[in-house]
Amino acid sequence: MRIAFFGDVIGRSGRDGLAEHLPGLRRRLGLEFVIVNAENAAAGFGITESTARELFEAGADCLTLGNHSWDQKEALTYIVREPRLIRPLNYPILADAPGRGAQLFETEAGKRILVVNLLGRVHMDSLDDPFAAVDRELEACPLGAAADAVVVDMHAEATSEKMAMGHFCDGRASLVVGTHTHVPTADAQILSGGTAYQTDAGGCCDYDSVIGNDKEEPLRRFTTRISGGRYRPASGPATVCGVFVETHPGTGLARRIEPIRLGGRLSQHVPQVDAVAAE
Template sequence: MRVIFIGDVMGEAGMRAISTYLPALKNKFHPQVTIVNGENAAQGRGIRAKQFKEILKAGADVITLGNHAWDKSEVNTLLQQNDNLLRPANYPGANTPGKGLVIKQINDQKLAVLNLQGRALMNPIDDPFTKADELLAQIPSDTKVFVDFHAETTSEKGALAHYLDGRVDAVIGTHTHVQTNDARILPQGTAFLSDVGMTGSYDGILGVKVANSIQRFLTQQPAHYEIDDQGRLQINYCILDFAKTNHIQIGQINPDQPLDI
């Protein structure tokens, strides 16, 4: 089974990059399942119905979220009506809208997509380690398992990956918007990448306008971040092959690394 995972879609630039490059990537790699993190798709904070539909139209099968999951009020309805839109499973509360796990049937195989969120340097949330244990107990043993771990620190991402090594097929980090160079297969066979990177402006800083970020560092005063929707485009992704031996390949498309078909 081949899976392509696209990193955090950031604002209108991210939406343009998805529409421009995702169909070409699918044509090149022929994945059975395409997963996109869309938690920054609507003006950099959350997702609306418009972005949800456009990402699906571009070729996504499952859309994951993160710490901005609740920033747009209409997400509650979207989560309740669509099982291919996931929010982190470890949000507290029995009545929290939506879910953090979906199992997709692909021909004679099954893929579980699990969305979790970290706690280090982030808002309080339930323990992702014990939540993973709880949900894995509900997944049939013949199912491949992909985890989008939306977290701030590489140490927490690495700890969860090693904790789940051999029990899931991939733990891929999101949230920090810069693709890391540590793609590997852990000792018990789990594919791991600290962060897959972002999709959006190549000329901004983590997707926001450069001047806003510089001003904040110069003055140490609060600055309103503006999403850079006019910059050149980038898309960051990884390709995962789940078989007897798992494999991971990272990739980028940007002005310095153009699309190669």
């Protein structure tokens, strides 16, 4: 399968950037499934039905969330009605969080892809153990048997926790990719067991910013320790950041991973592939 994953979409700029570039990327790369982290899609805080609809119309097949899942209260009811929207799997059982933390999708060609969303615990909200949660999910839906591909979105602050999750899932997932820090890392690789990995996919946002936000308020807080108001998404042209993964037929493990960086201020990189998917 040919799969693309895009990091945190931040505000209007990120949504517009994805709408501009994703349809062409789907055709050029022969993408069979597209996953987008959308927890900052609504003015930088959470997601709404209308912002989710924009991303689906742009070409996303599935949206994942993170620590801002419920910033927009309508998300609590929208996620119940929308199976393509996934929140972190490792909410405590007693929380009775709405929606799903993992979902098995079927592509138009009949291929099955499991998408799992996790929230880290280092310098983040204290949820249940993400390692135990993903272990149960991967045991219940094994790669190469119940699923043709498995993608894990590890929404976490600490690079060490993300890397540990990559190795924990190695050989059992097609891709483990980090989100949340909004800056693409330079470590795209295939781990020893065959799982593609990148510590952070980066943000889909204006990079003339502080992690996607207008510079003034973060700078004020860092230099004076006094808040002057809410963070606001930067509004310049977005760079669309993500990863492209191609899997082996049969095993579902990765045979290729490359970063995607298109538009805006960052150096542009789009994988070079034939227009028609290999499998």
